[in-house]
Amino acid sequence: MSVFHQVDGLSDLPANFGGTVFRPQDSGFAEAAKLYNGRAADQPPAVIVRCLDPDDVVAVVRSVDHAIPLAVRGGGHSIDGSAGAAGSIVVDLSQMRAVTVDPVARVIRAQAGALLGDLDTAAQRHGLVVPSGTNSVTGIAGLTLGGGIGHLMRRFGATVDNLLACEVVTADGRVVRADEQTNPDLFWALRGGSGNFGIVTHFEYRAHPLESDVVSGHIVFDGEQVSGILEGLHDYMRSAPRELSLLATVVAAPPLPFLPAEVHGTTVLIMTPVYSGDLENADEIIDSLLALGRPLVNLVTRRSWIETNSLLDAMAPPGRRVSQRGGYLAAPTKDTIATVMSDVADTPRHAGTMHALNLYAMGGAISEDFAEDSAAFSRQGAGWIWESLALWDAREEDDGHDAWSNRVYDHLKPLSLSNGYINLTQDLGPSWRGRVYGDVAKYQRLAEAKRTWDPTNRFAYNKNIEPA
Template sequence: MGVSTEPRTHSGFPTGFRGAVLRPGDLRYDATRALYQGRAADEGPALIAQCVDEKDVATALRYASAHAVPVAVRSGGHGSDGYAMPGGALVVDLSAMRAVTVDPETRVVRAQPGVRLGEMDAAAQRHGLAVPAGTVSNTGVAGLTLGGGIGFLMRRHGATVDNLLACDMITVDGRKVRADESENPELFWALRGGGGNFGVVTSFEYRAHRVGPDVVAGQLIFPFDQAADILRRLPAHLATAPRELGLLVAIAPAPPLPTLPEEVHGRPVLVLVVVHTGEPASAHEVVEPLAALGRPLADLVGKTTWVRANSMLDAVAPYGMRMNLRGGYLPALSADAVDVLLASVAAAPSNPGAFCTINLSFMGGAISEDVDEDAMAFSREGAAWLWEAISKWDAPAYDAQYDQWATALTEAMRPHALTNGYANLTDDLGEEWRRGVHGSEAKHRRLRSVKAAWDPHNLLRFNKNIAPEAHAL
């Protein structure tokens, strides 16, 4: 196939569309369809409509609705499933819609769907503010928000959706609507955790909080042979932890840092990733006891900025590698669950240019205690920890090895995990999982009813899909 240097118009696609329209063979097609999930490159969409504004979004959706063409939505492209660029689909690409504004008086941040987390952090921090969000700076705010949004501020200020004030959305038939607590409240309920199932959100309004600019953050790195003892003692140690403490525990290959002995480079280590957003002078009261849980190989915790702290995981989240992602909520970090996770490290495949990481996010505080379970679609009931297993590799020949490892670990963790979960931090695990991830059966039925009201023909199906309630059609 020859390569066209100009975007072409899909057969019958509206000529009034202002953005570029890309098809296979166009010069920028392959670069545009690159995602965080490298396996998405195995297939390509039929058409990528690169929207520059809400009118373009409405035009693309009206076209798709009129022709019964299924739609995928690409914002930041960070989803682990690669749903943003599925084979044969029409992709509504929002990645160029990247305006973010901050009102320092009302502490409201407004972001378009293409905004990346690092961009929102930087804009808000210019006014001493932050929106509770994720932990990797190239994550798109849209998918993060619509799935729930957890990170280092969740214990202090809740999930991203707990701080979402309003959304503007384009419906599948091209209308613009607003959703908040008073206008389209049922839609607003569903958008806070139900993902991109109901329409295409073109603007998010968030409540921001005073954070930084200085925080105390970094990593405590321990030898792997201390992991079992530290993890078994950690829950009791954290029972009185202040809400200002954000903590992620990682079991990962040691990076080649000069502060680490060369013999541990590339071998598993236990890492406590600490972010303390309270008064810097009091951080030592929290950090020093964590370091004393074992004998650290390195103590890299110190005073830094919020923007740097919230991007320190970027190095272990490379864009474009093949990957799988599994995870779920734990009601407690039990000794049996710890044993399963540590055993999985020993059983992990080992190939050049590949790695496996186990993460444990400490919950509690605002995300667990301040919002009623039924207040929105996002579920957090009963969750004390979030476990996550990430595999990344380059060669398609390794796909089966890493998929089998992830599946075996998921099954082994099932007796220790809750049936509800955080949809963003796991691949789609099928219909039974989708029925339970938002919590109760009543919440699932409510989501299906909202889906039927706003997308009755399931045009937006390339996602962790909520099927429209049949009798509501």
């Protein structure tokens, strides 16, 4: 049973509130305030209200003075740190991680604090999978509400394309369902418009069979080969099967065990293919990728889905200081590749830091099977997603790494589409938010949904949409 203390803006929570309240002087506050981005600790929230079930969420929404905005925490992975914004009251769902599977209907119901690893583990017990992201400790909530891209998007679409329903606590403390039939305007907005419209307590997903192992791993090429290989990748992926996904990472090689010592610190290309189709065809497909250059290292092998979907965890562990930018490309042109190469060569040189430019191939189901207007998530014209990631540990280095991220964005913006994916970049301001969902009509539709569901902008700690 928790003890609740009066805090500015909060009236007492009801006696049946089952969660825990953390204030800065409480033991456990610092731990509860930790987010993926280590920079969150610089400016902690005012109070964290950890909920154990949807009734707790309703209690918090009703108990907080309606003039005070609420921050919402799912998995805590957003680089913006909005899940623990400075001075905010946080509705923390991190303990609500139950995932239940209906193997006959192939429907999975997950509480909003679940992580991708929880979803994968529960689904794989029944030979099923929901397409999500590539890092097992990312939260399903923020990922799903922004779109959800990963190793299975070319085969099954984005996470939002496989979302069947949400249970939502609204700004005025009601519990509503959102699906194609019930509150369809809310359901449309939730599928890409992120945390602007309410607090989702449950997600329901369509799952797909994935019963055997997949073939996955890293292939590393040295710096001299990077441009040539990247130039051929767009055509290669256009004719590749949907069961093949590809992430191409251009990076000043970090001292990871799978990278030979002689390339540490030099620019390399790390390709991460995942082939989830018929295993009999896997060798031919992976051989064709290897033939694009002269690999230094080939770690592609048969693995379980669970192992595959945590392969990238080691590259970007939680707790470091992070800066992230991103956008969409129609294709990586020669100009884009030259820009990527020069930006990766021109990073602040501090020991232990990492600067990477990731290129994720779209195409297949995510691009072809779902219309631009089917959800708020935008995909029009996007052949590739680019994402720059800087990771470091010392606070005094912030300016240099942020400046690098800004340079990358300035260089790649003219080569990018005006729409984009909101989850693989930090918030880039109101004019970017007005364009990132695609055409003006889509943003207007989101602003109208905001006016309907959150007219006073209680859910303001996010990539915020102003009520129309």
